[in-house]
Amino acid sequence: MSQDHPYPPLKLADRVCSLEGRGDPFTAYEQLGAETRTALVGLLPDQWSFEGKRALDFGCGAGRTLRHFLSEAEAGELWGADIDAASIDWLQEALCPPLHVLRCEVDPPLGLEHGSFDLIWALSVFTHLTDNSIPWLLELHRLLKPKGLLIATYMGRWTSEALAGEPWDEDRVGMNVLRHDQDWSLGGPVALMSDWWVRAHWGRAFEILEVEPLIHGQSWALMRKRDIELTTEELERPEDGPREFAALRHNLRQVQREIELEQQAHEQSLKAHEQSLSWRVTRPLRAAGRVARSFRSR
Ligand SMILES: C[S@@+](CC[C@H](N)C(=O)[O-])C[C@H]1O[C@@H](n2cnc3c(N)ncnc32)[C@H](O)[C@@H]1O
Numbered sequence: 001m002s003q004d005h006p007y008p009p010l011k012l013a014d015r016v017c018s019l020e021g022r023g024d025p026f027t028a029y030e031q032l033g034a035e036t037r038t039a040l041v042g043l044l045p046d047q048w049s050f051e052g053k054r055a056l057d058f059g060c061g062a063g064r065t066l067r068h069f070l071s072e073a074e075a076g077e078l079w080g081a082d083i084d085a086a087s088i089d090w091l092q093e094a095l096c097p098p099l100h101v102l103r104c105e106v107d108p109p110l111g112l113e114h115g116s117f118d119l120i121w122a123l124s125v126f127t128h129l130t131d132n133s134i135p136w137l138l139e140l141h142r143l144l145k146p147k148g149l150l151i152a153t154y155m156g157r158w159t160s161e162a163l164a165g166e167p168w169d170e171d172r173v174g175m176n177v178l179r180h181d182q183d184w185s186l187g188g189p190v191a192l193m194s195d196w197w198v199r200a201h202w203g204r205a206f207e208i209l210e211v212e213p214l215i216h217g218q219s220w221a222l223m224r225k226r227d228i229e230l231t232t233e234e235l236e237r238p239e240d241g242p243r244e245f246a247a248l249r250h251n252l253r254q255v256q257r258e259i260e261l262e263q264q265a266h267e268q269s270l271k272a273h274e275q276s277l278s279w280r281v282t283r284p285l286r287a288a289g290r291v292a293r294s295f296r297s298r
Contacts, residue, residue: 005067008090011086016061032064032216036123043220055078056116057080058125059122070098078100081103084184109142115144115148117144119148119150123153141206153216155193159217164176170194204234206224210222
């Protein structure tokens with residue numbers, strides 16, 4: 001049982017999904033991880049078994065999902081990889097064995113053999129990758145065995161209002177990147193994807209078997225590795241037709257708006273700072289004025 005195992009420090013649990021306002025944070029962490037397990041198992045083929053299989057949780061954090069697969073890790077081999085050293089160190093100490101973990105760099109490769117895994121999942125990871133998104137997708141393709149399965153989540157449709165501040169419009173979103181340089185401690189960058197873009201680009205390397213449209217605010221795609229070798233350029237190349245360009249133009253507008261909002265916020269904080277500075281500098285003058293007025297009124 002996952003509850004019988006230690007929990008990571010709150011800071012590590014909280015960094016993969018804000019636990020604020022969800023009651024007891026570890027109960028919420030446990031619950032959310034159990035839900036992702038159910039969703040993953042629900043997408044796997046009926047005859048699937050972990051017995052003798054190797055699986056990887058790419059971008060595993062401190063194991064919110066992996067901790068719910070510890071018995072499967074005894075029957076097969078379960079790996080976790082993440083860029084976050086503190087999360088990987090904690091997992092190494094607390095849950096290995098039965099898990100195996102490794103820290104990865106920001107960009108691929110992962111340093112494991114071709115065809116190492118039967119199954120890879122990446123939950124809430126491609127939702128935040130930007131320039132290295134397609135290179136990582138191809139790296140996961142490389143790491144899968146022939147016909148290996150990938151479950152990857154993407155977001156857009158369900159979170160457009162909250163993340164982009166506008167209603168969802170499939171025709172102006174391909175892979176639109178927002179908050180490109182936002183730190184991971186603030187949630188990292190945001191990559192919005194539409195179903196058509198995922199089918200047009202990810203679909204070149206993977207056969208898209210199923211898309212479960214709404215779990216934890218994201219779409220979950222079950223894909224099977226195609227027997228094909230592709231480069232980043234081949235996967236990124238826009239498909240024919242106007243929507244790729246419409247989406248690019250819209251992404252430009254979104255970035256422009258982000259810059260304007262940032263400038264406004266910067267100017268406001270500068271103004272507030274100047275006001276408080278002039279208030280402090282003129283404090284002795286105001287005090288002298290009060291003294292003079294009190295003499296006059298005697
Ligand atoms: C939103 S969290 C999701 C964590 C986990 N998949 C879950 O559902 O609990 C995104 C994770 O992706 C990891 N990540 C970001 N960039 C990465 C990269 N280039 N390689 C591996 N992991 C990465 C982050 O460190 C973070 O732990």
